[in-house]
Amino acid sequence: MGDHLAQSDVRPENNGAIPALRWEEPPEGPVLVLLDQTRLPHEEVELVCTDVQALVGAIRSLAVRGAPLLGLAGAYGVALAAARGYDVEDAAELLARARPTAVNLEYGVRRAVAAYREAGVERGPAAVLAEAKALHAEDAAASTAMAGHGAGLLGELLPGGGYRILTHCNTGALVSGGEGTALAVVSGLHRAGELRRLWVDETRPLLQGARLTAYEAARAGMPYTLLADTAAGSLFAAGEVDVVLVGADRIAADGATANKVGTYPLAVLARHHGVPFVVVAPVTTVDLATPDGASIEVEQRPGSEVTDLAPSPLGTQAYNPAFDVTPPDLITAIVTENGVVSPVTPEGLASICGK
Numbered sequence: 001m002g003d004h005l006a007q008s009d010v011r012p013e014n015n016g017a018i019p020a021l022r023w024e025e026p027p028e029g030p031v032l033v034l035l036d037q038t039r040l041p042h043e044e045v046e047l048v049c050t051d052v053q054a055l056v057g058a059i060r061s062l063a064v065r066g067a068p069l070l071g072l073a074g075a076y077g078v079a080l081a082a083a084r085g086y087d088v089e090d091a092a093e094l095l096a097r098a099r100p101t102a103v104n105l106e107y108g109v110r111r112a113v114a115a116y117r118e119a120g121v122e123r124g125p126a127a128v129l130a131e132a133k134a135l136h137a138e139d140a141a142a143s144t145a146m147a148g149h150g151a152g153l154l155g156e157l158l159p160g161g162g163y164r165i166l167t168h169c170n171t172g173a174l175v176s177g178g179e180g181t182a183l184a185v186v187s188g189l190h191r192a193g194e195l196r197r198l199w200v201d202e203t204r205p206l207l208q209g210a211r212l213t214a215y216e217a218a219r220a221g222m223p224y225t226l227l228a229d230t231a232a233g234s235l236f237a238a239g240e241v242d243v244v245l246v247g248a249d250r251i252a253a254d255g256a257t258a259n260k261v262g263t264y265p266l267a268v269l270a271r272h273h274g275v276p277f278v279v280v281a282p283v284t285t286v287d288l289a290t291p292d293g294a295s296i297e298v299e300q301r302p303g304s305e306v307t308d309l310a311p312s313p314l315g316t317q318a319y320n321p322a323f324d325v326t327p328p329d330l331i332t333a334i335v336t337e338n339g340v341v342s343p344v345t346p347e348g349l350a351s352i353c354g355k
């Protein structure tokens with residue numbers, strides 16, 4: 001990001017909840033302001049993107065991340081290009097390719113570009129911004145609806161309430177225009193007094209659970225406990241997990257679900273221990289054009305994200321996929337804003353998406 005961010009563009013803020021992303025129009029020209037998630041929880045620092053290259057850098061570095069938020073970033077990125085007079089089609093290509101797995105990114109970009117094309121060059125900037133804001137509002141509404149459907153599902157699966165929920169990665173307000181996906185369900189249950197314990201996977205190697213979910217859970221006053229990803233097996237064996245709730249980056253037409261690496265082992269553990277495994281995602285994460293899990297492109301990240309942790313001996317090679325794919329038969333239910341798909345079938349998914 002270096003070249004695109006003047007020092008004065010970095011503004012620390014500590015008062016209350018900071019939105020993960022917002023559009024601003026100072027006299028110097030429109031900007032997209034991001035809460036830098038690489039700096040959380042120790043520092044709440046905002047990045048001000050004045051151009052698409054800066055935003056692409058922020059997406060790749062995970063300053064802005066999580067499927068629904070990537071969709072918003074993509075749409076606002078197109079709006080930024082249009083407002084600042086850059087080539088909108090070129091900018092859209094750059095943005096859509098910034099990360100490959102979360103289909104929301106491409107969805108947000110394509111939707112914004114379609115609005116631009118329809119409005120024409122003169123009215124395009126206003127039209128594309130309006131589209132990005134509409135997507136933002138829809139995402140917030142989807143969060144609320146998913147929280148309601150998720151709570152209803154848990155009530156059916158686990159009568160009695162007082163849930164001990166295991167989650168992976170980060171799926172809260174940091175990834176959404178609203179309260180998120182899986183963590184939106186957890187937040188609603190917490191407010192209703194139904195959350196006995198939130199088990200938070202660290203989420204190696206970039207620690208989205210330890211840094212971001214713990215940050216959100218602490219702010220909300222949830223009863224939560226952090227665990228190393230490798231401790232999940234013994235937690236299941238001890239009978240301490242009632243249900244697994246996770247988000248998704250892309251759900252194929254057959255229900256196979258790509259989510260943060262480490263999700264698939266949780267689904268295997270859940271099946272072995274007879275625990276429901278539930279995916280919570282908006283329909284914008286369902287990609288009916290991708291037939292199955294094998295067709296999902298899984299982002300491979302630099303090995304240094306793994307080797308630099310310890311650090312490992314110089315020259316060590318690392319296997320570092322950002323996501324893994326859980327097959328549909330291991331998924332108890334997929335919760336969307338339009339309702340719940342269970343059992344997970346291609347027909348059920350297509351119908352919830354209105355296709």
Ligand SMILES: CSC[C@@H](O)[C@@H](O)C(=O)COP(=O)(O)O
Nearest residue numbers: 065066067169171181247248260
């Ligand atoms: C609602 S967020 C769902 C997923 O996007 C989330 O679980 C996840 O895998 C995020 O990965 P990240 O690499 O941090 O962008």
